[in-house]
Amino acid sequence: MHPLLFNIGPLEVRTYGVLVALSFLTAIFFASMLAKKKGHNPDIIFDLGLIILISAVIGARLLYVIVWWPYFSKHIGEIFMVWEGGLVFYGGLIGAFIASAAWVRYKKLDLMELGDICMPFLALSHAIGRFGCFFNGCCYGVESQKYGMIFPSIGDNIPHLPVMLYESALNLLNFIILILFFRNKSRRDGDVMFLYFVNYGIIRIIMELFRGDPERGFFFGLSTSTLISIGVLLFGVAGMLYLRVKDAGNKRQK
Numbered sequence: 001m002h003p004l005l006f007n008i009g010p011l012e013v014r015t016y017g018v019l020v021a022l023s024f025l026t027a028i029f030f031a032s033m034l035a036k037k038k039g040h041n042p043d044i045i046f047d048l049g050l051i052i053l054i055s056a057v058i059g060a061r062l063l064y065v066i067v068w069w070p071y072f073s074k075h076i077g078e079i080f081m082v083w084e085g086g087l088v089f090y091g092g093l094i095g096a097f098i099a100s101a102a103w104v105r106y107k108k109l110d111l112m113e114l115g116d117i118c119m120p121f122l123a124l125s126h127a128i129g130r131f132g133c134f135f136n137g138c139c140y141g142v143e144s145q146k147y148g149m150i151f152p153s154i155g156d157n158i159p160h161l162p163v164m165l166y167e168s169a170l171n172l173l174n175f176i177i178l179i180l181f182f183r184n185k186s187r188r189d190g191d192v193m194f195l196y197f198v199n200y201g202i203i204r205i206i207m208e209l210f211r212g213d214p215e216r217g218f219f220f221g222l223s224t225s226t227l228i229s230i231g232v233l234l235f236g237v238a239g240m241l242y243l244r245v246k247d248a249g250n251k252r253q254k
Helices: 015-037 043-067 089-106 111-136 163-182 191-208 224-253
Strands: 004-008 011-014
Touching (some): 004 015, 015 043, 043 089
């Protein structure tokens, strides 16, 4: 593990932060290029990126605080100390999606079309960002003497599965699937966006079976992330069904 990249005087530059920033900039760059190719002003993506950045951080922190409320209820001042860690991807995804949808509607833009442009690069961004988890030593898996590796940040000197790398590979696969599907001329606007939710819901449900860190919290015997993943998967399926029902209705009217 290599959580600290380098120091600039008293300032610590952490590997996790650098890779997360790199993943975000990569997604914005390629999404803006695709938007331009499809006849949109790429500035829309840059504006949307700022909305996503702010809302994702707020959402990621909010979900973490909710999961660990028994602790934060006694340490209110630490709620805003995001530099100490404690950001949950699903909180960021939900927060960013809600804020983006509201912004797109306010601007009278097409959510389905922009969602199709952006979601493949969210998968790519996530693939890069999970390497930050690896270098940080977080989001590790269950104990495994045969396939695991020792994460010094845990302090137990026991090999754990590097599930963050498995998830990175699956997110990269998701990116490839979404990009190929984007090129399908018979797809409906919104198909790629909703397919992202289906694919990632499945990916995360599988990965949660092998996670070993306690950061996610548990309800009804399942991790918080597993429960949210089920909801995300169902949301994606419902969205794709809705598009098909709507398309069939439009064809009947014609």
